[in-house]
Amino acid sequence: MSTISEKILAEKSGKKNVEAGEIVEAEVDYVMLNDVTGLPAFEVFEEFQTKPKKEKIVLIPDHYVPNKDVASAEQAKAMRVFAEKYGIKNYFEIGKGGVCHQLMIEEGFVTPGRLIIGADSHTCSYGALGAFATGVGSTEAAAVMATGRLWFKVPETQKYTIEGKLGKYVMGKDIILTIIGDIGVDGALYKTMEFYGTAISSLPLSDRITIANMAIEAGGKAGIIPADEKVFDYLNGRVKGTYKAVYSDPDAAYSEKLEYNAEEIVPTVAKPFLPENTAPASELGSIEIDQAYLGSCTNGRIEDLRMAAEILKGKRIKEGVRMIVVPASKAVFEQAMEEGLLKVFMDADAYVAGPTCGACLGGYMGVLAKGEVCVSSTNRNFVGRMGDKESKVYLASPAVVAASALTGRITDPNELR
Amino acid sequence: MNKKIKGRVWRFGDNIDTDQIIPAKYLVTGDPKELGKHAFENVRPGFYKEARVGDVIVAGRNFGCGSSREHAPRALMGVGIACVVAESFARIFYRNSINIGLPVVECVVEAEDGEVVEIDFEGGLIRNQVTGKEYGFHSLPEFLLKLIDSGGLIAYVRKQLKK
Ligand code: SF4
Numbered sequence: 001m002s003t004i005s006e007k008i009l010a011e012k013s014g015k016k017n018v019e020a021g022e023i024v025e026a027e028v029d030y031v032m033l034n035d036v037t038g039l040p041a042f043e044v045f046e047e048f049q050t051k052p053k054k055e056k057i058v059l060i061p062d063h064y065v066p067n068k069d070v071a072s073a074e075q076a077k078a079m080r081v082f083a084e085k086y087g088i089k090n091y092f093e094i095g096k097g098g099v100c101h102q103l104m105i106e107e108g109f110v111t112p113g114r115l116i117i118g119a120d121s122h123t124c125s126y127g128a129l130g131a132f133a134t135g136v137g138s139t140e141a142a143a144v145m146a147t148g149r150l151w152f153k154v155p156e157t158q159k160y161t162i163e164g165k166l167g168k169y170v171m172g173k174d175i176i177l178t179i180i181g182d183i184g185v186d187g188a189l190y191k192t193m194e195f196y197g198t199a200i201s202s203l204p205l206s207d208r209i210t211i212a213n214m215a216i217e218a219g220g221k222a223g224i225i226p227a228d229e230k231v232f233d234y235l236n237g238r239v240k241g242t243y244k245a246v247y248s249d250p251d252a253a254y255s256e257k258l259e260y261n262a263e264e265i266v267p268t269v270a271k272p273f274l275p276e277n278t279a280p281a282s283e284l285g286s287i288e289i290d291q292a293y294l295g296s297c298t299n300g301r302i303e304d305l306r307m308a309a310e311i312l313k314g315k316r317i318k319e320g321v322r323m324i325v326v327p328a329s330k331a332v333f334e335q336a337m338e339e340g341l342l343k344v345f346m347d348a349d350a351y352v353a354g355p356t357c358g359a360c361l362g363g364y365m366g367v368l369a370k371g372e373v374c375v376s377s378t379n380r381n382f383v384g385r386m387g388d389k390e391s392k393v394y395l396a397s398p399a400v401v402a403a404s405a406l407t408g409r410i411t412d413p414n415e416l417r
Numbered sequence: 418m419n420k421k422i423k424g425r426v427w428r429f430g431d432n433i434d435t436d437q438i439i440p441a442k443y444l445v446t447g448d449p450k451e452l453g454k455h456a457f458e459n460v461r462p463g464f465y466k467e468a469r470v471g472d473v474i475v476a477g478r479n480f481g482c483g484s485s486r487e488h489a490p491r492a493l494m495g496v497g498i499a500c501v502v503a504e505s506f507a508r509i510f511y512r513n514s515i516n517i518g519l520p521v522v523e524c525v526v527e528a529e530d531g532e533v534v535e536i537d538f539e540g541g542l543i544r545n546q547v548t549g550k551e552y553g554f555h556s557l558p559e560f561l562l563k564l565i566d567s568g569g570l571i572a573y574v575r576k577q578l579k580k
Pocket of ligand 1 (some may be wrong): 062063099100101120122296297298356357360361378379
């Protein structure tokens, strides 16, 4: 009868059942804040004059760290000071951390069945492990730091089934871009997207995280993939606390059901200025690029780096193009180093940087000049997202980003085979 | 919250994202007044200079999509925007607005830049003073009205903490 969202929200609000549309007040397992959304939340929190629910709070500076200027240094400092003042242990200084969502998963905060909120819209990424996770604003995050609880409107759920075998160089990014291109940037507004099918279960966790990560790009409140052995194996030895996986009932009520044939999904690119403006990479071969960006919570994991390195190995990036590689966390960075991937990138003349959000949000380390074009493994291509308002971002998979860096124009990697 | 307001319209289209409302490079402060100075800077240069306290934004679908930055509704409040009317809202923007006290109304309204609309929050009615056309809307669910009545989320939490 119930969907995963309904079950988790019922359990966390102490009810037997809840239905889509109901408003509940639920106990949150974790609340995550970053250096941009943290400061306003701390200011609100101080107004409550209370002690925080320490164990539930995770603080991760990632957007503008290492600090890009004095103002961002002040923001990051506010987070450090807050953590010290209240003795919050889950604070991840640079050198230990990375992009907040990657870290939340790596550090074992995210499990099936948990209710997690974050003052960052891509908190929905955690649904890849079967959690109900969604982004909120700073005031709400402050409220949860104080009370451990928050109100939720139980969302309706859409069911996406992707059956079949994905083609060569087709990644999770292509699946979610195809879906967003189809339903539009508000196609899942307020709703949970649940993903099923053999194409999904055959994907590694990293690609599943990419899919859940971009649910918000369709307006979704959450993007959930039912947990399986791959998730349990991943959590083994890293999980904090215990957990219980939750699954939708066979007769759960869905607002929509959509089906896709994995064989029809091709390397896909979202053109400026919305993630819904999709086209096959093979049709955009005339678009010349200035920059190729590989990183972010969407596609900065080891599997993404491996894919790009496979394409770049022994080759050189096209003259006149720059490539920037930003592993999403320290662990990814180390692993890439051990596997020799960083060497592959550097031999190809890519610039490799330490973990940060960096240029994904137009912060620093790869900001675009007027008129420049970037093919990026990130999740947003809004006006001015990565720099000047007249710059352009094309969203693509790590495979397309790497192939494009070699040719200097948007390229379907299958073209290079 | 005033029960009725009247304001000059700023018309926007569909999918106005948070990067348009407040570009990320200004996310180094939470102060509404400071943020307001850069509201819509890339897409509507001059918005900050020309907007007056009490103006109203009328937009299409999915207003406020993109990031969870509360800086977006804060920037609009900093400029003095009295209400955002849109065909639909991105959910985090919608929640943020309610929580910080920026009225948001889901309603399809025909109004152009500079026209004046009257919004009756209790009656659920918007009237375009220039065209004379009226548009009805559903008021917020009861829980959210209670939340606003108790003074927004901050006041609500204070009350809970006292219990
Ligand atoms: S990597 Fe980009 S999308 Fe992800 S949290 Fe950082 S700024 Fe946001």
